[in-house]
Amino acid sequence: MPEPITEQAERVLTLWQGSWVAALAVGILVWGLIIWTLIFHRKRSEQLPPQVRYNMPIEALYTVLPIVIIAVLFYFTARDQTYLMETDEPADVNVNVNAFQWSWEFVYEGEQDVNGEVVSVAGIPGDDPTLVIPNDSVIHFDLESPDVIHSFWIPAFVFKMDVIPGQPNEFQVKVNPDVEGEFAGRCAELCGVDHSRMLFNVRVVSPEEYEQWLEEQKQNPEESPEELEAPEGDPNQPAEGAQEQGLEEGRGEEAGQEPALDQPNDPGANEEDGQQ
Ligand SMILES: [Cu+2]
Numbered sequence: 272m273p274e275p276i277t278e279q280a281e282r283v284l285t286l287w288q289g290s291w292v293a294a295l296a297v298g299i300l301v302w303g304l305i306i307w308t309l310i311f312h313r314k315r316s317e318q319l320p321p322q323v324r325y326n327m328p329i330e331a332l333y334t335v336l337p338i339v340i341i342a343v344l345f346y347f348t349a350r351d352q353t354y355l356m357e358t359d360e361p362a363d364v365n366v367n368v369n370a371f372q373w374s375w376e377f378v379y380e381g382e383q384d385v386n387g388e389v390v391s392v393a394g395i396p397g398d399d400p401t402l403v404i405p406n407d408s409v410i411h412f413d414l415e416s417p418d419v420i421h422s423f424w425i426p427a428f429v430f431k432m433d434v435i436p437g438q439p440n441e442f443q444v445k446v447n448p449d450v451e452g453e454f455a456g457r458c459a460e461l462c463g464v465d466h467s468r469m470l471f472n473v474r475v476v477s478p479e480e481y482e483q484w485l486e487e488q489k490q491n492p493e494e495s496p497e498e499l500e501a502p503e504g505d506p507n508q509p510a511e512g513a514q515e516q517g518l519e520e521g522r523g524e525e526a527g528q529e530p531a532l533d534q535p536n537d538p539g540a541n542e543e544d545g546q547q
Contacts, residue, residue, distance in 0.1 A: 273426045276454070276475065277444040279355050280429040286351045287429075290344065297340065355430070358443050362411035364404060364481075370414065370421035370434040370458065373465035377402045380413075382485060384492040390485065396468040402456065403474045405481035407448035414440040422460035425473055431459045450475050 275281045365380035376393035377400060384390055394400030404410050414423055414434040424431035432440055458469035476484065 273429065275429050276427045276450045277430075277446050279444045280427065282351050282354060283429040286347060289347060293340070293344065356442065358411065358441055360409050360443070360445075362443055363408035363478075365411045365413070366402070366404070367413045367415065368423055368434065370416045370423060370469075372418050372463050373458070373469040374398075375400050375402075375456075375458075375469070375471045377471075379485065379488075382489065384489040386492055388492060390488045390492070392488075394471060396465045399470045399472055401472040401474050403476060403481060403484050404446060405478040406446045406450045406475050408478060408481075409443055409445050411443040412441060419462050420460050421458045421462050421469070423456075424459040425454060425456045427454040427473070433460060446475060451477065 272284055272287070275284050367378040367380055369376040369378065373396045374394040376391055379390040382390040392400045392402065412423070412432075414432060416434040416436045418436060420436070421434040422431050423434055428444060430442070430444075432442055434440065452475060454473040454475065456471040456473050458466060460466075462469065
């Protein structure tokens with residue numbers, strides 16, 4: 272198991288370990304009974320043992336014991352699930368996670384850059400985005416997908432949640448104080464040909480460093496993700512063209528969309544305007 276870095280992750284780890292201890296205790300009891308039977312109740316003669324149609328105490332035990340085991344497992348699972356799904360505590364950072372084929376966009380809700388756009392970080396397959404979050408803070412995640420089902424998984428959170436089109440999901444975590452460093456993130460739901468490249472990084476920093484990073488993002492906004500996603504038509508040309516144009520103009524959301532939308536309708540114009 273990875274070292275848990277959130278309060279919630281510690282709870283998940285405890286539930287996991289407790290379930291294994293319970294399973295091992297049941298296992299040892301069952302294996303013990305099997306071995307005891309094998310050793311002390313071997314066939315001793317041709318005479319059949321007494322034949323009975325039922326044995327009330329044993330049958331009551333067969334019924335009651337599994338119910339008790341399942342009730343105990345159910346109690347702890349339901350208790351921890353309720354705790355893990357709680358979103359009441361006011362969050363310090365709100366991140367909208369957009370999972371798409373095949374990368375991620377992280378939108379920092381309520382944080383506007385110098386152009387009035389919401390601060391966001393986006394990736395493309397092969398160029399993983401980095402989610403930056405502060406330690407000792409409550410982080411709220413809203414998960415959305417425009418295409419197919421993905422799964423948002425940060426192994427160090429010991430937690431994953433499906434990202435389902437048309438079904439917004441949410442959860443939040445309290446990152447432990449003193450946690451710092453880079454962690455892995457990935458998509459945990461087979462979502463298409465580039466699923467295995469649907470990776471991201473998580474950088475956990477101090478709240479001061481986080482504020483500094485956020486300020487930098489506001490002053491020097493990254494490229495908007497819209498122009499990185501090539502819509503229909505030639506899968507390569509429009510996206511590259513749009514990206515270049517976007518970079519030249521500093522932003523280029525509108526500029527980026529134009530050539531991408533024009534070309535599929537007017538393939539001839541593409542050749543003639545090749546120098547553009
Ligand atoms: Cu995916």
